[in-house]
Amino acid sequence: xxxxxxxxxxxxxxxxxxxxxRRKLVAIAxxxxxxxxxxxxxGSFAAASPAAPSALATSTATAPPPSPAAKPxxxxxxxxxxxxxxxxxxxxxxxxxYGALGALAVVRVGDERWAATSGTADRAGTPLADTTxxxxxxxxxxxxxxxxxxxxAKGTLSLDGVVGKVLPGVVRATPPVTVxxxxxxxxxxxxxxxxxxxxxxxxKLKDPALRDEARALVKRYVAGERVIASDRVFVAxxxxxxxxxAPGTGYHYSNTNYQLAAMILEKTTxxxxxxxxxxxxxxxxxxxxxxxxxxxxxSPELRGYGTSLTDGSLVxxxxxxxxxxxxxxxxxxxxxxxxxxxxxxxxxxxFLPAALVADMKTPERESYxxxxxxxxxxxxxxxxxxxxxxxxxxxxxxxxxxxxxVVIALNLRSGAxxxxxxxxxxxxxxxx
Numbered sequence: 001x002x003x004x005x006x007x008x009x010x011x012x013x014x015x016x017x018x019x020x021x022r023r024k025l026v027a028i029a030x031x032x033x034x035x036x037x038x039x040x041x042x043g044s045f046a047a048a049s050p051a052a053p054s055a056l057a058t059s060t061a062t063a064p065p066p067s068p069a070a071k072p073x074x075x076x077x078x079x080x081x082x083x084x085x086x087x088x089x090x091x092x093x094x095x096x097x098y099g100a101l102g103a104l105a106v107v108r109v110g111d112e113r114w115a116a117t118s119g120t121a122d123r124a125g126t127p128l129a130d131t132t133x134x135x136x137x138x139x140x141x142x143x144x145x146x147x148x149x150x151x152x153a154k155g156t157l158s159l160d161g162v163v164g165k166v167l168p169g170v171v172r173a174t175p176p177v178t179v180x181x182x183x184x185x186x187x188x189x190x191x192x193x194x195x196x197x198x199x200x201x202x203x204k205l206k207d208p209a210l211r212d213e214a215r216a217l218v219k220r221y222v223a224g225e226r227v228i229a230s231d232r233v234f235v236a237x238x239x240x241x242x243x244x245x246a247p248g249t250g251y252h253y254s255n256t257n258y259q260l261a262a263m264i265l266e267k268t269t270x271x272x273x274x275x276x277x278x279x280x281x282x283x284x285x286x287x288x289x290x291x292x293x294x295x296x297x298x299s300p301e302l303r304g305y306g307t308s309l310t311d312g313s314l315v316x317x318x319x320x321x322x323x324x325x326x327x328x329x330x331x332x333x334x335x336x337x338x339x340x341x342x343x344x345x346x347x348x349x350x351f352l353p354a355a356l357v358a359d360m361k362t363p364e365r366e367s368y369x370x371x372x373x374x375x376x377x378x379x380x381x382x383x384x385x386x387x388x389x390x391x392x393x394x395x396x397x398x399x400x401x402x403x404x405x406v407v408i409a410l411n412l413r414s415g416a417x418x419x420x421x422x423x424x425x426x427x428x429x430x431x432x
Contacts, residue, residue, distance in 0.1 A: 081114065083107075087427050088116035091408070094423050095119055100412035101314070102302060104128050106336040108344070109404045109431045115336070121411070122303040123314065133289055133333050134302035134409045135318070137387030139343075139396050140292075140332040141258050142360070145183050145371025146346050147276050148261055149356045152179075156268055159183075159359075159370075166264050170235055177247045179264060182257040183370040184363070190241035191254035192234065193323045204240035217322075227322055228294060234259050234325045251365035255329035262328025273326050280351065285341055290334040292327040300333050304391025307414045314412070317391045330389050336407045339396055346372075347383055348402025361400070375421060379429035386420060388413055395420040397428070404432060 087107055095103040095118045102119035117128035151157040157166075159180040164173045171177060171189070181187040192198065202218060205211040214233050221227050229237075238256040245252070262273045269276060274292050282290050297319075305314040324331045334342070344350075349357045360370040361383050367374045372383045375397055384397035384405075391413050398405035406428045408420055 083112075083431060084114040084116060086430070087114050088118065090423060090426050091116045092118040094419065095410055098410065098412060098416070098418050099414060100410040100418075101305065102128055103408070103410035104132060104134075104302070104336050105406065105408045105427060106340050107406045107427050107431065108340060109428075112431070114431075121301050123316075126301065128302070130337055131289060131335060132302050133300040133335050134394065134411070135293075135300055135304065135330070135387075135389055135392050136332050136334050136339055136394055136396070136409075137330040137389035137392065138255075139339065139385045139387040139394060140327065140330045142346055142371040142385050143277065143281060143332060143342060144258050144261050144265070144273070144328050145360060146351050147265055147273075147280055148179065148183060149352050149360070149370065150280055151265065151268055153353055153356060157264070163187075163260060163264065166267055167260065170232065170263065171239060171260065175243075175247050179261070180370070181247050182261045182264075184251075184365070185253050185257055185368055186248050186251055186364055187254065187257055188243035188245045188247050188250065188252065189254050189256050189260070190238045190244065191252070191256055192238040192241070193255045193329070194253075196237060196241065198237060201237045201240050205236050207236065210236045221322065226297075226319065228297075228324055229322055231259055231263050231325045234323065235263075251368065253368075255323070258329040259325050260328075262326045265328075266326065273328060273331075277332070281342060281345075284350075285338075285345060287334075287338045287341065290332065290338045290342070293321055293324055293331045293333060294327060296333060297321060302392060302409065302411050304389070305412050306391050307412075315391075320390055330387065336409060340398075340405050340407045343384060343396045343398045343407070344402040344405050346402075347398035347400065347405070350402075375424075377421075377425040377429055379425070379432045382424075382428075393418045393420065395424055397421075397424050399432075404428065 087105060091103050091105050100119065101123065102117070102121050104117045105115065107114045115130065120126055121128050121132055148157065152159055157179060159178065161179050162176045163179060163182065164171050164176055177187045177189065190196065192201065199218065202211065202214040205214060210233060213230065214237070217227055217229055217233065235256060244250060265276060266272055274295055277292050299319055303316055304318040306317050308315050360372045361374065363369050363374060373385055375382045375384060380399070382397040382399055384395065387394045392409060392411055393413055394407070394409035396405070396407045406424045408424060410418060
């Protein structure tokens, strides 16, 4: 099979320049395959263990009280301490072993905080700092799940609501898929960005208007334009495939689930995802560097790189946003400190009633709950997510009470996966 590339060069079977998650990332081509892209990890999580199934009953509790566990954004990196020196050594070893240009990490335990950087943000040698932003990729999913569950707490959405009724004509009516099944990846909806062939799938679209829109998008992409597929095209390409399984009967990580979750949020509230992020997460936590693409299509400071198939050189693939859509599957951009603040807020119950936070942490199948995966480290159970997109790999984990956590990011996606869960264990557990 042959795919068209942006530069008119053929690249057979190379959809992996932005693929990650359930399947292992392989070498990246210098030429970028049209429409190939996704955000975040999926399927099995390294260092994670599945928990017992849960009925995940819909909760209707009142708004939660504020929690002191959500730490404020930090404006300056602390001076070196023995713990910070140890964390830096671990980060530097992982970065150099993996071959990334740069890496950063933040660890918090109670009121203690340690931060470290290694290498540079880009090939030009730009220093890393506390304000260095990166694409958090699928760590966006716990954030989107929180925003959905906020609407559940308000009574404007139900976890057992049928997606086809909220978004008529967007997904097939039968078999019905629920909001809950989107959030825990039991919907069975095909993951176009990881498992599809977007070039061929464009011609499978039955709606003439959507097919013409997708063809035009491909043409613009090949011509070198920076494009973003609409949510309708994104979902339609996925729905051109059979379901992996009947809804609720299996588990399969799919970026399309969270694209749909964001569409439901926008339909229900009448507000774009960027506004909901700002109002419910960014402003309450006092964050200043956290945004979402789109509408923020600016480049983050931590550039993302892949490896050329021809000579092994690093290729900057930071800004291919083709499959970001409304950003729900992985569009958030943040700093290590602000991302950890967000995840501590989610884990501690800063935003949601306790019953809904428990639902987030309770897997239905595999190790994945409603936007949060369960990780078993040597020092206990943690909740969080991994992310990988456009040459950036990251992880964010927090303790059950949100009091302790770690964020790590590095700017390379190559043939081997970075060992971020194990690295998080070595950084965090000695301090608990």
